[in-house]
Amino acid sequence: xxxxxxxxxxxxxxAVKEIWKVTAILSVLTIIELILGFWMMGxxxxxxxxxxxxxxxxxxxxxxxxxxxxxxxxKHELKNLIMTIVVPLALxxxxxxxxxxxxxxxxxLRNRYDPYKxxxxxIKVHKNExxxxxxxxxx
Amino acid sequence: MSTVTATAAPTKLWGGGKSPFDVEYGKLMMxxxxxxxxxxxxxxxxxxxxxxxxxxxxxxxNEVFRSFPFAPEGVHAPLVFVSIMTFIxxxxxxxxxxxxxxxxxxxxxxxxxxxxLTIIGGIAFLSCQAWEWNHLHSEGAWWGANPFLNADGTQSxxxxxxxxxxxxxxxxxxxxxxxxxxxxxxIMTLMDKFEKRGHYLMIEKAGLYWHFVxxxxxxxxxCFYLI
Numbered sequence: 001x002x003x004x005x006x007x008x009x010x011x012x013x014x015a016v017k018e019i020w021k022v023t024a025i026l027s028v029l030t031i032i033e034l035i036l037g038f039w040m041m042g043x044x045x046x047x048x049x050x051x052x053x054x055x056x057x058x059x060x061x062x063x064x065x066x067x068x069x070x071x072x073x074x075k076h077e078l079k080n081l082i083m084t085i086v087v088p089l090a091l092x093x094x095x096x097x098x099x100x101x102x103x104x105x106x107x108x109l110r111n112r113y114d115p116y117k118x119x120x121x122x123i124k125v126h127k128n129e130x131x132x133x134x135x136x137x138x139x
Numbered sequence: 140m141s142t143v144t145a146t147a148a149p150t151k152l153w154g155g156g157k158s159p160f161d162v163e164y165g166k167l168m169m170x171x172x173x174x175x176x177x178x179x180x181x182x183x184x185x186x187x188x189x190x191x192x193x194x195x196x197x198x199x200x201n202e203v204f205r206s207f208p209f210a211p212e213g214v215h216a217p218l219v220f221v222s223i224m225t226f227i228x229x230x231x232x233x234x235x236x237x238x239x240x241x242x243x244x245x246x247x248x249x250x251x252x253x254x255x256l257t258i259i260g261g262i263a264f265l266s267c268q269a270w271e272w273n274h275l276h277s278e279g280a281w282w283g284a285n286p287f288l289n290a291d292g293t294q295s296x297x298x299x300x301x302x303x304x305x306x307x308x309x310x311x312x313x314x315x316x317x318x319x320x321x322x323x324x325x326i327m328t329l330m331d332k333f334e335k336r337g338h339y340l341m342i343e344k345a346g347l348y349w350h351f352v353x354x355x356x357x358x359x360x361x362c363f364y365l366i
Contacts, residue, residue: 012240012244015240016237016240019233019236019237019240023229023233026229027226027229030222030225030226030229033361033365034218034222034365036365037218037364037365038217038218041201041217053365053366056361056365056366057361057366060357060358060361063357064354064357064358067232067350067353067354067357068350068354071232071233071235071236071350071353072346072347072350072351072354077160077161077162078152078159078160078161078162080152080159080160080161081160081161081162081167081170084160084170085170085174088174089174089177092181095181095185096185096188099185099186099188099189100185100188100189100192102189103188103189103190103191103192103193104192104193106193107192107193107194107195110193111195118195120294121195121196121293121294122195122293123293123294124291124292124293125288125292125293125294
């Protein structure tokens with residue numbers, strides 16, 4: 001493993017270069033995300049939309065990696081420090097999986113065993129009526 | 140010091156007499172604080188995701204967030220305003236990392252310049268958010284009030300606005316405290332506090348906090364506006 005002492009003393013010119021490189025990467029990733037977002041607006045297919053959303057999430061994680069790794073300098077720290085920060089965050093993998101699965105499961109169970117509620121959520125309403133209804137305490 | 144050369148071998152890191160993480164105490168604690176803060180934000184966002192997954196319908200963000208300051212009525216510009224906010228935060232993160240670098244080089248002038256730019260970026264972001272909140276409020280959206288319909292035209296619940304205002308509000312509060320911390324850092328720099336100490340480590344810790352704020356926005360932006 002490389003030592004942080006060496007990494008910290010790499011010359012200043014290359015440090016500035018690295019900052020601008022990471023800035024460019026972050027900007028490009030953001031622009032790709034936005035292009036995907038705009039593209040998604042015109043798409044009806046639910047599974048295709050889900051695929052685009054998945055790609056956006058992957059780009060989001062890539063951006064997080066560049067911010068934490070380079071801007072917050074974690075990539076140049078000692079392995080000990082990297083591990084003490086990153087390993088606890090791995091709990092998020094299960095945290096996210098379990099809760100999203102739970103939410104989806106709850107929806108399916110409710111739709112199956114509470115047909116009244118399901119019918120209620122399928123009634124189309126008009127926008128204007130809705131605005132009045134939803135703010136009874138309006139100014 | 141002879142101990143410095145002794146720690147060159149990784150196996151000696153835990154030998155005592157020196158931080159095994161090779162960082163200053165305050166910086167390590169800032170990392171641990173940010174980790175705990177990440178779990179707080181994570182809990183908020185995962186709760187939002189759980190509720191969204193358990194709902195039959197959800198408002199379309201492109202229908203909700205489509206306004207732009209000074210644009211005439213009827214002009215719909217989804218994603219445009221929020222992408223400007225995102226770039227403001229990225230750029231202010233870049234100026235912060237330049238300030239940290241200047242601090243390492245003991246270049247006071249560059250630290251001051253980049254800190255001022257970072258503070259301006261933070262204030263610009265907060266102003267954008269204030270405008271957006273104000274606009275949504277004028278449309279009837281607030282905690283407990285949701286004027287927007289679900290994407291499929293069905294009745295929506297107030298979950299959407301509750302989560303939106305809570306999470307962007309919590310993030311905005313972090314941006315606000317980050318701006319306050321940066322202003323304190325600027326004053327301390329101008330008073331030559333760090334010159335007297337001989338190092339700009341405080342700027343690094345403030346920088347970590349500021350980058351974390353940017354990091355959280357990456358997730359908030361994706362979860363609320365894009366998908």
